[in-house]
Amino acid sequence: MSVHEQAAAAVLSQLFLAADGALLGLGLAYVAVRSILKFTANSSALRKIEQAPSIHVSDLRSVLTLPSANANNANEQSNCEKLVIVRGTVEAKSAVDGHCRSGVLASQESGDKGVILQRSQTCIRNEWRGFFGWTSNLRSLFVSSWKEQESSTVRMVPFILVDGGRLPQSAYVIVNMEGSRHPLPLTTVYRHLQPVNASPYTFLQALFGHEYPVGLLDEEKLLPLGKEITAVGICSLKDGTLVMKSCEDLPFFLSDMTKDQMLVDLDFKNKVLFCSGIVLGSLAVGILGYVVVRNWNRWKEWRQRRQAQQQSPSPNNDVNYQGPVDDEIGDVPDGELCVICLMRRRRSAFVPCGHLVCCQSCASSVKRGLSPKCPVCRQAIRDLMRIYD
Template identity: 60%
Template sequence: MGSHEQALVSLLNQVALSFDGAVLGVALAYVAVRSVLKFTFNSTALDKLRKAPSISVSDLRSLLGDSETEGNSENSQLVVVRGTVEAKPVVDSSCKSFRPSILVSRESGDKAVVVQRTQTCIYNEWKGFLGWTSDLRAIFSKSWRQQESPSFRTVPFVLIDGRLRTHADYVVVNLDGSRHPLPLTTVYHKLQPINASPYTFLQALFGHEYPVGLLDEEKILPLGKEINAVGLCSFRDGIAEIKSSKDLPYFLTDLSKDQMIVDLAFKTNILFWAGILFGSMSVAILGYAAVRNWNKWKECRQRRQLRQRNQDVSNDADSQAVVDDEPEEVPDGQLCVICLMRRRRSVFIPCGHLVCCQGCAISVEHEVTPKCPVCRQEIRNAVRIFES
């Protein structure tokens, strides 16, 4: 591990353990809350998925009825539909669109209804001769910088029952508003190196990122692929339509209903125990930090009160000494060299000069750099002299 990495780890360790671990406790509490929220979401989704019927496209009309009403949330039902991907214009002659009815992969030539092409620029980083690269900047700049340029194309498609020769029954897949991952198939994956240029040399010299390769990928949802659609299904003008549900983590998937239930139950258990673990750790750390900081605050308050009491006692003693040392008839050789009104009462340590009264000696002693008014030597304190 280099010096930059060690400095970064040391900084993160100091931040995490600051305030006796309170920052670390808050971070763990945040993770615990997020785990509990995800656990609640997955538990609700698991219950809904278990209750949802799993049927084929041909049995969908018998389940939902032959309703001709507009599809809305009140008439929709959560179902798991198994079907084969097909372009909508193939089964619905009334479907008219300016877009092509079927997409064709540019690399493989496969027919599809969804084509996603992504170009990812891969960067490398060298410290450079000048050593100006900061690891902290490198970490965050990679997350802020857009390194991918995806393109997503789709055409209207439906799910049909592939076992039947006729496709009188089908369900339209509505992707509007869906952010769920799609069961895409990778048909092209190639990494192309980028030739270096003089500008690349300057970037490497000064420790900046420079591109070294371009990863080109193409994924498609091909025709004839058998998938499951999990969502809210309803009839719109006599045609079945299914759309995604925000309460479920799945929409279009290769998994069967049983596989989805097993996968979701496993994630739910992980989130449950993670919430308990991180919650317990955060409570323990925050409790320890609270007790430690409370004790430190009490000790600081006690020291402050003790210091204040000592200062009050010292001020009372000094005031009493000044009051006792009232001006009187004093020979000229025994007058204070500062006020020329009171008798010389205090000796400066370490020089030993007896030249000031008690009040003036206290004033000299409280200066930032107290010095004897005669020899200008720095003094530590002043001692009052009493005559017997």
């Protein structure tokens, strides 16, 4: 670690430990609350996925059919929605319209076909600390020096899920991607890293410790035809057609994992979030409690000193006070002068350090301060002792 990083780390540690660690306690409390909120949301999602039936595409109509006698009404059937888990194979919707494998997306580089195509270009940047000081980017203290700036475009066509690659007219469900922000189980079909030629401007950026580009990463990902995935969402009947849409309360929509794998993943995350919330919350409560008690005791001590000062005025405020004759008059050697006023003889020793460096008046003034400390060793002062010779 360089000298600049050590100085920055020292400043950050002083900042977090300011006010006896109050800022650190508040930060831990914020993280603990976030962990508990995420644990609550994950627990709700875990219960919903655990209770959701895992069925085949061909059995969806029987699950969504209303059991009541009035289920023949088309409006009631169209309003029937249920959270289900379906494992099926990806197929283009155009296949059920009689256009065999038309209306699909194809990768320009690999030629693979799919229903969702994502093209991204990532500018990979490096950061060097240079000769003229450390980097101006404070994030380099916490994250890697490699920075990425990505721009991507996503295209998709309507697609369906079918059972085991079979495509009968009555056994498919349309996947509705509108409003879904869930991660997609895409497959990388093309990746190419192109180095960036250095220029004089790049040399200046590196010399002064700024970010500079080192390469461009081009990628193409798609959801290929024939891939087996799991859909977790709300299934409904619309005009006699099965439609699956995402549920915002769940962390999954389309995934490579099965239902059992999803439950194991959510259960592990819940345990981590719960333990981290409890541990960080306990630390935050302990730190904040220590801060409150310590500052309360300081305030009481300050209040007691103020009351004592008001009840018994100091010799400096007493107009009739006359100090010892040998303190005010006569020649006092330089080695025996008070280090504060440089006028009177040293008469008071500080307890517990024992330094005899102040006269009676200046020592009393120091002791009446909010946080009295010895002017020599900076140790806290508990009392004064008058020295006679």
